[in-house]
Amino acid sequence: MKAAWIITALPLAACDPVPTAEQFIPDYRGIETQLLADDLVQFDVEMTNAITMRDVEDYAECAAAGYTLIRGWGFARHLRTNVYEEAGVWKADAVYTISPALPRGIRTIDAEVVAAACAERGIPTV
Template identity: 50%
Template structure:
């Protein structure tokens, strides 16, 4: 019995020592990684409704993926001769280290109604400053 208690005490001390070596919080996989933009595919859903499927690695969180979608929408609107876009929705998923975005935007030549409308030229300029590609 004394040997068993001694063994349990030793195991408890070893477990506590190992616990002290473990970081207190989880470190995100993406910490310190550079964002890699893996491309955007564009799908015309209707005359002025456009879908963007995109992938990237190194995103900190879903906001990085959403920003990539905004940049793609802004560049597409400009490429098609439109000055504005309005965000409809973005679905973000993650598989392994790769983040995927499925975004839908309404593009138009005049400022669309709604809170999520953006000036495509201003957004494309901001994207360029941040290093986020539009394609």
Template identity: 60%
Template sequence: MIRPALISLALLVACAPQPQDEVSQFAPDYLGVEAVSLDSDLVQIDLSMRGARGPEDVDRYGECAVAGYTLSQGYGFARHLRTNIDEKGGVWTADAVYTISPTLPRGFNTIDAEVMVADCAENGIPTV
């Protein structure tokens, strides 16, 4: 019978040692961020980091940075417009553009700055 063999194989795989949790190995080095005001409600975030697991970590760093900047300008919300990400020699760089506003903007990719700053602090990600 094929079923017992498949079940036995599945049990062996399940009992095999699992690789160390990827999150516990994640040790990013946040190399810096610069916020440049392009207009009264438009900001560009330039950043670099080492140790990112991929573009998602770089995006998250940018979201944390813009959230901090948004609060420092007296606004409460941001909306992502675009991000350019590059990686060379283990150093990830990005430039991202966001709108900032006192009220929740229309559209997708909106960020509640207070909520984001709190989450970033909890996860050790710096803000502006």
């Protein structure tokens, strides 16, 4: 006697929708700056379609680079970044010191170099 095979199909309605290309294109929703002291600035950024937390951190760094250049200075030093996601919207608040000369520390950025890299990647600055 031959064995009978029974094949069951999973209902298609139970499957997750197939991602679209638009879901992988970052949507940068804005930058707010708050001057905390003459050389201390907080950047609040918001975006959707971030793949990782690093995408949001990069957006905040680009904001810091642009702001530093607007102030006529050349360097910034990262102090902290808090990243969180709520209902598909990624937010970060980052604090940087800005200065005309290279500051001490290991997390420093050359604002001109970083702003150029941000422009190449399509990430907005201030």
